[in-house]
Amino acid sequence: MRLTEQPSLYDDLEKKSVEELLRDINEEDKKVPLAIEKVLPDLTRLVSAIEHQLRNGGRMFYLGCGTGGRLSVLDAIELPNTYGIDPEMIQCVLAGGVENLVLALEEREDDVEEGWRTLQERNISPKDIVVGISASGTTPFVLAALRQCREHGIPTGSFVNNPNSPISEYSDYPVEVVTGPEFVTGSTRMKCGTTQKLICDMISTTVLIRLGRVEGNRMVNVRLINDKVVDRSVRMLMDRNPALTDYEFCKQAIIRCGNVKKTEQYLHEQGILR
Structure with missing residues (x-):
């Protein structure tokens, strides 16, 4: 059996x-x-x-x-x-x-x-x-x-x-x-x-x-599915990049780009992050 x-x-x-x-x-x-x-x-x-x-x-x-x-x-x-x-x-x-x-x-x-x-x-x-x-x-x-x-x-x-x-x-x-x-x-x-x-x-x-979908211990590719995740992503972005201190600016950038990883790439391209 x-x-x-x-x-x-x-x-x-x-x-x-x-x-x-x-x-x-x-x-x-x-x-x-x-x-x-x-x-x-x-x-x-x-x-x-x-x-x-x-x-x-x-x-x-x-x-x-x-x-x-x-x-x-x-x-x-x-x-x-x-x-x-x-x-x-x-x-x-x-x-x-x-x-x-x-x-x-x-x-x-x-x-x-x-x-x-x-x-x-x-x-x-x-x-x-x-x-x-x-x-x-x-x-x-x-x-x-x-x-x-x-x-x-x-x-x-x-x-x-x-x-x-x-x-x-x-x-x-x-x-x-x-x-x-x-x-x-x-x-x-x-x-x-x-x-x-x-x-x-x-x-x-x-x-x-x-496969690179996590960095450190963060979900840098998480999709913006609700307000909680948007807020988490904004704080994640600011924690990873101390030069970013304007919450609303970061929020709008993340909403525009779609996730933390894409936002960092965009901000690097714009010369805002170095």
Whole structure:
């Protein structure tokens, strides 16, 4: 039996108090970052491969369904605003379609045609890289698409929560984060889902830092999506350039240019910054 399907280490859950349930869930959740720590070398290889493909004009595709697939969508949709990248750079192939995110079409995980068909519709090529996500490591939707990728010379990676999984076998850069049985037996939306959220964060953040979308520790390419971000960008510009002391001037310059990085380039060209 897969580790993710084995009986919980806890029993008689319905008899526990709120305090006991929260404490026990928290104890299980503590295991997740420690499990990820053990596979950092594998994760390093995966992220380095993604960086290489993107740096050379390729794209990354998250491929998944269920909790993992939905979490990858949440990761990808925030990246264009946060880092000012083209939405095509990091995409998601979700079983049932991203447009049906909230419908939880779990039955689509057994579809062995949709994943590869969707990748073909997006003109997948060996310049790109596909990263499969599956708690079990056996999800047919993910496995079938990764097999097709291998047949067509397309680099692949994956992260799963069971050792020696079929999906890992069909991945060039597999990551297996073993978190053990879930608090509620088989409920992989819990520790496995937490793993998937953390790894998506680690992948996208690390890759985009490496691709120059962050300077120092600042989001210098963040898009001006609301007043809060405009104010943050103005203060960022002034912090990075102490010669700039006029808040309103900086605000208008940023609104004109679109982000901090472009504003600094413009001000250099105008001779205002040296």
